[in-house]
Amino acid sequence: MIIKMADETFTIPTIDIGPYLSDPPSSPEAAKVVVDQVRQACMTTGFFCLTGHCMSRELQRHVFAGCEKLFSLPLEEKRKLRPAGVLKNRGYELIGAQVLREGTLPDLKEGFFISQHIPSDDERALQHPYFLGPNIFPANLPDDDLKAPCERYYREVFGLGCEVMKILAAGLGYGEHVFDEFLSNDPAGFLRLLHYPPQREESGEKGEKKEQLGAGAHTDFGAITLLMQDDAGGLEVLNNSTGEWVPIEPNPDAFVVNIGDMLALWTKGVYKSNYHRVINRSGKDRYSVAFFLDGNLETQLKAFGEDEQPAGAGGAVGERRVVTVEEHMLERLGTTYGRAAKSVLSS
Ligand SMILES: O=C(O)CCC(=O)C(=O)O
Numbered sequence: 001m002i003i004k005m006a007d008e009t010f011t012i013p014t015i016d017i018g019p020y021l022s023d024p025p026s027s028p029e030a031a032k033v034v035v036d037q038v039r040q041a042c043m044t045t046g047f048f049c050l051t052g053h054c055m056s057r058e059l060q061r062h063v064f065a066g067c068e069k070l071f072s073l074p075l076e077e078k079r080k081l082r083p084a085g086v087l088k089n090r091g092y093e094l095i096g097a098q099v100l101r102e103g104t105l106p107d108l109k110e111g112f113f114i115s116q117h118i119p120s121d122d123e124r125a126l127q128h129p130y131f132l133g134p135n136i137f138p139a140n141l142p143d144d145d146l147k148a149p150c151e152r153y154y155r156e157v158f159g160l161g162c163e164v165m166k167i168l169a170a171g172l173g174y175g176e177h178v179f180d181e182f183l184s185n186d187p188a189g190f191l192r193l194l195h196y197p198p199q200r201e202e203s204g205e206k207g208e209k210k211e212q213l214g215a216g217a218h219t220d221f222g223a224i225t226l227l228m229q230d231d232a233g234g235l236e237v238l239n240n241s242t243g244e245w246v247p248i249e250p251n252p253d254a255f256v257v258n259i260g261d262m263l264a265l266w267t268k269g270v271y272k273s274n275y276h277r278v279i280n281r282s283g284k285d286r287y288s289v290a291f292f293l294d295g296n297l298e299t300q301l302k303a304f305g306e307d308e309q310p311a312g313a314g315g316a317v318g319e320r321r322v323v324t325v326e327e328h329m330l331e332r333l334g335t336t337y338g339r340a341a342k343s344v345l346s347s
């Protein structure tokens with residue numbers, strides 16, 4: 001019998017970025033330590049817990065309180081919160097709408113997307129109707145319960161995400177302006193408020209049912225993700241060399257930051273976009289808020305230091321085509337949500 005030992009080299013560090021952010025600046029040496037720690041995390045697990053940020057605990061609590069109120073609305077109210085037209089990533093996402101891992105049951109979670117509010121007749125929304133458009137909020141929740149804290153949180157977490165991108169740029173060696181274009185032209189970013197009902201570890205008899213997860217194993221599509229989780233726990237990261245799922249313990253002071261597929265592509269896999277999943281074994285409801293930094297929809301995704309290469313999905317074999325951020329996002333969203341539709345149809 002082979003007994004798998006826990007791999008102590010697979011650690012998800014907690015990195016205090018305070019010395020990098022501090023105003024007046026702390027010593028260049030202290031800022032460099034932050035840059036190096038972040039680079040190391042990106043090259044190994046692709047995950048770190050970020051502390052030393054300026055977001056207030058009060059705002060975070062306010063957003064979580066908003067999540068509870070939103071998700072406890074009657075289902076028929078939540079179902080109405082769907083965007084018009086082709087706009088994705090706004091409004092309510094039903095339990096079971098997404099299958100992140102092929103072969104598993106639809107995820108046991110419900111979500112709600114918020115982004116920058118852009119009126120539907122705005123030129124930017126007309127040009128990018130899939131990702132730029134108006135936010136949707138439930139009419140029967142006071143603005144102060146959900147809209148106001150979430151809009152403020154969105155602005156602040158976006159700012160924090162941009163700071164993380166600066167730290168990444170400082171460690172990458174392609175110059176401090178390497179992400180300037182990506183972060184220009186109304187860069188896209190999305191908040192996803194998430195609710196995971198409690199679940200039993202195994203649903204159904206062994207072998208009879210497919211695996212049920214809160215969120216199936218997946219990598220994130222964008223550049224980076226900043227996640228605020230409550231105290232329920234359940235987020236796990238894959239240690240590829242042992243196959244073990246490593247929990248990320250909740251820390252109210254920390255954002256969980258992870259590298260997404262775009263950074264892996266830019267760095268040709270030097271920065272890891274790692275698999276993670278959620279199983280809510282806490283016996284109570286779990287809430288989390290993910291912020292995905294997806295950037296300038298027109299940016300072409302190609303590895304740093306290369307003029308052109310086939311990137312992402314969508315390019316035919318042998319065709320040297322570079323996809324844009326928008327094409328990449330559409331392809332990834334199409335795959336995971338398409339799977340859920342198939343799974344519902346076949347169940
Ligand atoms: O809820 C979590 O802890 C993780 C969510 C997640 O991985 C995602 O939405 O991509």
Ligand SMILES: [Fe+2]
Pocket residue numbers: 218219220225276
């Ligand atoms: Fe994720």
